[in-house]
Amino acid sequence: MTVRVQATDFDLGAELAALSKGRVDIGAVVSFTGLVRDLTGDLQALELEHYPAMTQAALEEIEAEAVKRWDLDASLIIHRYGRLQPGAQIMMVATASKHRKAAFESADFLMDFLKSRAPFWKKEHGLAGAAWVDAKEADETALKRW
């Protein structure tokens, strides 16, 4: 069970390989990677601000809740901060379990809680100026299904 908050990029393949390395009891690994998207063609950068004193603990708390609810053999959350270019990796979660259902569901759970409970804020820097990304009502509603 690992949480990393970092400015630097990560190697998705290497992270997933490391998650189950040397183990024979894991039958399923599910991962999600969030990327900086530019749907209009005018995004220059996505700036991610966070609350350093709170971020690590908040992510660990979300991960601990997933571990309590599902039979997980390993899990990983990496979340970046700073100024990221379109196409860049923002974050990833990965969950490993004996069976796929636990791995899928827990990864979904982690993402829902990361969206609205991890202290990050996104600012889009475009050609016409910069604007903070608003939280979506649907993201808050999504928490209720767990």
Added chain:
Amino acid sequence: MKLDVVYFAWVRERIGVPREVVETEAVNVADLVAELCTREERYAAAFVDMSVVKVALDQTLVALDAPLADAREVAFFPPMTGG
């Protein structure tokens, strides 16, 4: 009492500083917000709609009516947009 108060994202931009020390006798978060709003316009601009401002006491999310009690750090920020 003296409180470390920290701000993030557009709350930080409206208030103009990322952190400051505030001397207050407020008993809960709502009182602190009301007090700051009377001090300077920039606080009133940041806290005009508290339904879009979240609060953490010592890095734990709390409701607006949470007592400040022995808190050392109060944080104000917009709803989070992680992931």
